[in-house]
Amino acid sequence: MRLWTYLCALKTTIGWVHGVVTLLGAYGLAYLSGMSLSLVFKGDAAMRLLPSMLLTPLLVCCFGFWLLFSKTLLDVIVKIALLAFINACIIAFF
Amino acid sequence: MVIKFWFIFLLSTQLFAHKIEGLNLIITPIESDTISIEGKMKGSGKKLEGNKIALISMIDKRILEEAFLEGGKPLQLKIPQESYWVYLYVGDQDVVEEGPAPKEGFKKIVTSQKERAFRTMGTLCLGFITLFLTISGYRIYGYKRRKKAVSLRF
Amino acid sequence: MLEKSLIFKYLYRSHTIIGLLVLFLFYMSTYFGTLTFFMPYLKVWESPSRHFAPQHNHAFNIDALLDEVLEKHHFLGDKPVEITLPSFRDPLLKISSEAQNSLYINPVTNEVLKVAKEENLISTFFNELHTGIVIPLVGMPLMGMMSVGILFLTFGGFWLYLQKRSHRTSSKASWRATWLSWHKITGLAIIPYALVFALTGAFLGLMLSSSQPFAWSMTHGTVSNMRTLVAPILFAQPKYKGGETTKQMLPFSTLQALAQEHYPQLSITNATLYHYGKEGAKVRFRGYDKENVAQSGRVNRPSITLDASSGAVVEHKTLDKTHGISRTLSTFYFLHFVPDETLGLRVVLALFGAILAISLASGYLLWAEKKLHQQGFLADLTNRVSIAILIGIIPSSALVPFLHWVLAYELFDKEIWIRGTFYAFWSFWLFYTVFERSIVMIISRMLKSAAWLLLLCVLFHGLKSGFFFWQSFHQKAWILFYMDLALILSSMVLFYMAKWVEKKELFYRYERKGVFDGY
Secondary structure, three states: OHHHHHHHOOOOOOOHHHHHHHHHHHHHHHHHHHHHHHHHOOOOHHHHHHHHHHHHHHHHHHHHHHHHOOOOHHHHHHHHHHHHHHHHHHHHHO | OHHHHHHHHHHHHHOOOOOOOOEEEEEEEEOOOEEEEEEEEOOOOOEOOOOEEEEEEOOOOOEEEEEEOEOOEOEEEEOOOEOEEEEEEEEOEEEEEEOOOOOOOOOEOOOOOOOHHHHHHHHHHHHHHHHHHHHHHHHHHHHHHHHHHHHHHO | OOOHHHHHHHHHHHHHHHHHHHHHHHHHHHHHHHHHOOHHHHHHHHOHHHOOOOOOOOOOOOHHHHHHHHHHOOOOOOOOEEEEOOOOOOOOEEEEOOOOEOEEEEOOOOEEEOOOHHHHHHHHHHHHHHHOOOOOOOHHHHHHHHHHHHHHHHHHHHHHHHHHHHHOOOOOOOHHHHHHHHHHHHHHHOHHHHHHHHHHHHHHHHHOOOOHHHHHHHOOOOOOOHHHHHHHHHOOOOOOOOOOOEOOOOOHHHHHHHHHHHOOOEEEEEEEEEOOOEOOOEEEEEEEEOOEOOOOOOOOOOEEEEEOOOOOEEEEEOHHHOOHHHHHHHHHHHHHHOOOOOHHHHHHHHHHHHHHHHHHHHHHHHHHHHHOOOOOOHHHHHHHHHHHHHOOHHHHHHHHHHHHHHOOOOOOOHHHHHHHHHHHHHHHHHHHHHHOOOHHHHHHHHHHHHHHHHHHHHHHHHHHHOOOHHHHHHHOOHHHHHHHHHHHHHHHHHHHHHHHHHHOHHHHHHHHOOOOOOO
């Protein structure tokens, strides 16, 4: 119960937990999306691998901002879980 | 805190980075005073082929013996009678290892200098870092004591 | 979504935290990266075997020498032999193969040189410091992560700038406002530079070393090595069969002239010999396309292959025939390495690098200003440690060329001595920053020692190599002359800065607070 209130607490500054979760989440999500991008692209191995590798550093930043602008810790976790699930589906079934 | 952590981390790790990456020169002494020499890529484990190997005297930098690595077999050479280095030539890099001594020992010996530079500079480096830590600790200690004294006065 | 004030707050705080995390390593990378823009010239300056006045059209003639050299030094065999022609990067002609130590030939005197690897000691070391490879295992990925951090900071900083403009405009005449405006102006000026270099840096440092997941997912879990998938497509090496019987080869210069005739836009930098001296021998000439330098960088050289005995064209690979990704990669690498460009562009990029360093430093000062009025010892200590890093790097790196010229060439572990001394000297400054109380004193001593070291290294360079700058001016060895001149000039600048620091009240402000003021 206490954890729940902690997760739902509105943040006015970024705490350590928020920061670390955002950082790790941004990297993790970017790598996952890069992996699924390399499946989605068409062409030979070079055409598929290198563009997704080039995009990943940019994706890290995008996910970083997206996760940063969430009001509660719960928001962050929900966002990460959602995208991780979508990417896992793409990697598994594509 | 973050900064201090970074800096210590930096210095402590950078010290251990003086060997040539990616290549292994494997020297194993076998019986009757011969050594077998092999070169291997660290990543793929592929053996080197056709590279020049030289045994070079530590005393006067003379080339004692030259040979070439051949198709996958380890190269066998006789151990010379004086302290020597084994050089492996690869493109722009040389890999250098100190050669092992024969059974009865070398006739002419130069004391091993393998890690001399590394040890000296490593000690110096760590010495300065220790000095830094002690002095800043001492300063902080003094600062806290002074503060206490000030607050006691009132 | 959040309301505007909260967005601003979040951005601001994340900008500060990530900035502090990234600052020190990336400052190191920027500093040495800016120096490595001048690497080709530094390479010439640091090795005595390259100390000669290069002729304009590289009037070398290795036709007579080639057969003999290849025979004598065991180059003939199944492995291709690579010849690097003299250029502004290296005035020596280089012959190398996978199996042999490289050979260097002086194109003016046709003398065969055996150059020790210690010759490139300074530039190699600076380059390794720039890429972070000096930190074992994690070094390069770590620098890559720092680059991603810089990407984040650039975007975030620009966003903050936009927000701030609409948000509020407070301009108190304080140091904080000064630093803020410095940080803002320099930051805005280098946005394109920072984006390009951070993105390429992140790709080179982080993505190349952590490419396994991508390869793994693309091949559905069978192969996890990106190189084995991509290298055969992008870097396909031609395989030529050689016969057994020996045959007379055409002279090298004739072959080169023929290649030039068939492919006039090609500026030849390298040649590869396959099965030289045997029947069916081929020579492949590679270089950059004069009309499209960016796309024909080091990873995507157009080439023309000739039969070495008849001079007939075997393969003609123009730029349009190369892989599209290769061309993109080449452009990308071009932006980071500027491989075939000479001094002009390099100076411009180095200026941008200096501005980036100023931007990073003013970012730190902005944070330090806020902490200055806080109680406690932490702010003072961090200030001192960051002086040791941000400014202490200058004397430490000035020590490297000095020692390079002072220590004997025969010393077999010279490289380790010099690298060790660099770290020891750096940690000496770390110690000195807490030992000495006056910050102005610390900074000016750092700058002065750096200036003296640079002057001395010019002196010792003259003594050891016999090329004092007036002599190199006389003999028209311009690279040596300008390197010496640049070192003397930067030494003067450092002297001036050391004097300037002593007069500025700004630096005294940092001395009053905290632990080290004492009484």
